[in-house]
Amino acid sequence: MSTAVQDFRESGPRLLRLDPLLLLATFGLIAASVYTVRKATLGDIPNDPNYYMNRQLVYVGAGLVLMGLLSRFDYSRLREWKLGVYGFMIAAILLVYVLGFSARGSRRAIEFGFFNFQASELGKLLLVVALAGFTVDRARRLGERETTSRIVLLALVPAMLVVAQPDLGSGLVYLAIVLAVLFVAGTKWTHFAALAGLGTVAIVVVLLAAPAVGVEVLKPYQVDRLTAFLNPSTDPADEGYQINQSLTAIGSGGKTGRGDESTQTELNFLPEHHTDFIFSVVGEEFGFVGAALVLSLFALLIWRALRILTTSKNLYGALVAGGITAMLMFQVFVNVGMTIGIMPITGIPLPLMSYGGSSVITTLMAVGLLQSIHAQARETAVGKQSAPGRPNRPFAAGGL
DSSP: OOHHHHHHHHHHHHHHTSOHHHHHHHHHHHHHHHHHHHHHTTTTSTTOTTHHHHHHHHHHHHHHHHHHHHHTSOGGGGGGGHHHHHHHHHHHHHHHHHHOEEETTEEEEEEETTEEEOHHHHHHHHHHHHHHHHHHHTGGGTTSHHHHHHHHHHHHHHHHHHHTTTOHHHHHHHHHHHHHHHHHHTOOHHHHHHHHHHHHHHHHIIIIIHHHTTOOSSOHHHHHHHHHTTOTTSSTTTTTHHHHHHHHHHHHHTTTOOGGGOHHHHTTOSTTTTTTTHHHHHHHHHHHHHHHHHHHHHHHHHHHHHHHHHHOSSHHHHHHHHHHHHHHHHHHHHHHHHHTTSSOOOOOOOTTTSSOHHHHHHHHHHHHHHHHHHHHHHHHHHHHHTSTTSOOOTTOTTOO
16 A cells, blocks of 8 residues: 555545534635625725735634644644743744834834734734643642632733733733633632632722822723723714714614625725724625624634633643633624624634734634544544444444
8 A cells, every 4th residue: 555545545534534614614604704805905905905815814724824834733733832832932922022013102023024912912822832831731739729829910911011012902811811721720719709700800900990099001092092991972973983883883784784885895884894893894895694604604713712722632632722712702792792882892813813924823823623523523433432342333422
């Protein structure tokens, strides 16, 4: 038998053990993203209506390659590299302070010609991988406060570094990740209650106590964004402008959308229409039907991620899947919530939908890890059922 034929036969079952519904949701969101980005940016670059769409396709292509590689990678090996992964994450975030370029008062990315590398985006996935490894190493001491404190501290360090860039949205995602990892690991509820108390105190200090004594932890515009959604009509021309324009865009879409008559998008009333407010474009262009379709694809994506969490062959895989699920859920909830006025504007992108290389590639890499966890769980289940004394029923366990 030739080597090529043997490799094909060995790779075939692995490909069959990928989660098809997860792939469906991923490719569905990618298609929706590429089409919506093109519609939203047709007039943004003179003489090049496909500028943003073409770049988004390149980012998607690179992300799909990495997703495919990670889906065939033994994710359990990442546990052994947790220190290196964590160190690389911190170094990459710090490097932004040295080599990053300033845009709109923030320094968040390093420019590499065609691609702007945003370390805080990749850091979300690296944090999941590292925290899961540190948590598994202390699996027998998860009930101790010291363990919870150490894991939270490991997440707070990069979170504070990205908030200082300033990138408040990514910092909040980091906190959501660590809470999810602790929850999946089985941390006591009393620890979560203590963390909730500390979080409340921190919010009071940052928003009220510190400014009262002349100390600004957050930039003034960040405070305005965090509070403007409570009453967007107070200053509709400034702090409430983005929310009001987003609500107008979504409300005008009706049931089936306005199509080529989407004035909020085409006349640039809607800010950041291809990044932060991409869901508002969906609402205006394609109406309730289009928005419901996109949300259904996200629901399918998150459901499959939760399913993979429950079928993982080991604790490390469950923690990684849990962290990725929280990363996706939090970003979807906050991004969609801010476009309809129920969440503050924090600059969190909509996964696989918003334009941006770092976000798209990182999310596809996360999907690749989920596929790796799923495939190995299926292989383990098939191996157990093929053991002597058991019927050989491939794919019966951990199925759809």
